[in-house]
Amino acid sequence: MALRLSRRKLAVYVADKLQAGASASEVMREIAAYLIDTKRTRELELLVRDIEDALATRGVVVADVTTAHALGKELKSEIGALVGAKKLQIRETIDESVLGGVRIDLPGKRFDGTIRHKLTALRAKKI
Amino acid sequence: MAEAAGGNFFEALGIDWKLLVLQTVAFLVLLWFLAKFVYPPLTKMLEKREADIEAGVKAAQEAEQKADAAKAEMDKLLKEARHDASDIVSTAKEEATAAIEAAGVKAKARAEQIVADAHDQIEKDVSAARTVLHNETLELVTLATEKVIGKTVDAKVDNAVISAAVKEAK
Numbered sequence: 001m002a003l004r005l006s007r008r009k010l011a012v013y014v015a016d017k018l019q020a021g022a023s024a025s026e027v028m029r030e031i032a033a034y035l036i037d038t039k040r041t042r043e044l045e046l047l048v049r050d051i052e053d054a055l056a057t058r059g060v061v062v063a064d065v066t067t068a069h070a071l072g073k074e075l076k077s078e079i080g081a082l083v084g085a086k087k088l089q090i091r092e093t094i095d096e097s098v099l100g101g102v103r104i105d106l107p108g109k110r111f112d113g114t115i116r117h118k119l120t121a122l123r124a125k126k127i
Numbered sequence: 128m129a130e131a132a133g134g135n136f137f138e139a140l141g142i143d144w145k146l147l148v149l150q151t152v153a154f155l156v157l158l159w160f161l162a163k164f165v166y167p168p169l170t171k172m173l174e175k176r177e178a179d180i181e182a183g184v185k186a187a188q189e190a191e192q193k194a195d196a197a198k199a200e201m202d203k204l205l206k207e208a209r210h211d212a213s214d215i216v217s218t219a220k221e222e223a224t225a226a227i228e229a230a231g232v233k234a235k236a237r238a239e240q241i242v243a244d245a246h247d248q249i250e251k252d253v254s255a256a257r258t259v260l261h262n263e264t265l266e267l268v269t270l271a272t273e274k275v276i277g278k279t280v281d282a283k284v285d286n287a288v289i290s291a292a293v294k295e296a297k
Contacts, residue, residue, distance in 0.1 A: 067289060069282040078293045099273065100280040102289040113292025115276055119269045126262040 002037050010034070011050035019058055049107065056107040059086030064105035066093045066114070071102075079104060082111075 005013075010031065017027045035041045052062045061083055065071065071079075071092060080088045083106060101114040137144050280288070 067285065068280070069285045071289070072286060075286060075289050075293070078290060082293050082296055099276050100285045100288045101292045111296050113289070113296060115272075115280070115288065119272060122265060123269050126265055127258045 002034060004038055005034075007043055007047050007050050010047060011054040014051045015054035015058060015060075018055065019060065052107040056085070060089070061085035061087070061106060062089045062091060064091045064093065066095050066098055066103040066105075068094070068096050068098050068100050068114075070094060075102075 014027055014031060018024060031047070035044060035047070055062065063079065063083055065079060071090075076090055079090065079102070083104070098114040098116045099119070101117070103114045103117065104111045137147075
């Protein structure tokens with residue numbers, strides 16, 4: 001049975017591997033095998049978040065971008081400039097319920113410029 | 128001769144001196160009897176009656192004096208009672224006046240309190256109505272905006288919104 005490592009160490013390991021140019025699918029397969037072997041598959045989502053955090057400290061940012069319509073190249077470059085990462089990977093989600101605007105989820109922070117968020121903020125002004 | 132003359136004198140007057148002596152003795156005996164047996168109890172009874180009358184008179188005088196004293200006492204008591212009654216009435220009037228004034232002040236204060244409470248309640252109601260209006264307006268504006276934006280925002284408009292949002296975030 002494999003040695004039990006902390007989630008943080010695993011995240012740093014994966015980030016190092018990815019930054020060194022290793023194949024993402026191979027690294028993830030390795031990690032998946034490790035989680036299954038150590039019966040820690042429930043920690044997968046948390047591990048992914050930790051990996052994103054570890055990558056973010058190295059200037060590699062994975063941004064979850066949610067919009068009502070598909071993003072054009074120009075907007076993606078604007079978002080990249082906003083995030084200010086050396087390397088930005090955008091994970092795009094189309095969600096019409098946001099009505100318009102954009103929501104960007106970054107490791108550790110969120111920018112919500114959607115119309116849905118503004119309407120929710122307006123509703124929150126109820127006395 | 129003289130005796131004869133005396134006997135003639137009585138005879139001339141129609142008096143029988145023997146009978147006279149006898150009557151005198153009888154009278155003296157009667158007098159003695161009366162003095163011995165009749166007059167003393169009669170006198171005693173009269174004295175007793177006189178004493179009773181005097182006692183009655185004295186008692187009547189005492190009763191009269193007592194009545195006078197009682198009348199004087201009653202007059203004094205009546206005077207005091209009138210005075211006390213006057214004081215009581217005066218005090219009662221003062222107390223009634225004070226009570227009326229106190230009731231007036233209390234009623235005025237209560238009325239002012241009611242008016243103040245009414246004002247407060249009105250302000251609260253107005254404030255609550257404003258809040259409800261504010262909230263309903265917000266809800267309506269939000270719903271209307273959702274409806275309108277859901278139909279009118281196309282990709283082009285959305286891109287402009289996104290661009291503006293990104294610029295705003297910078």
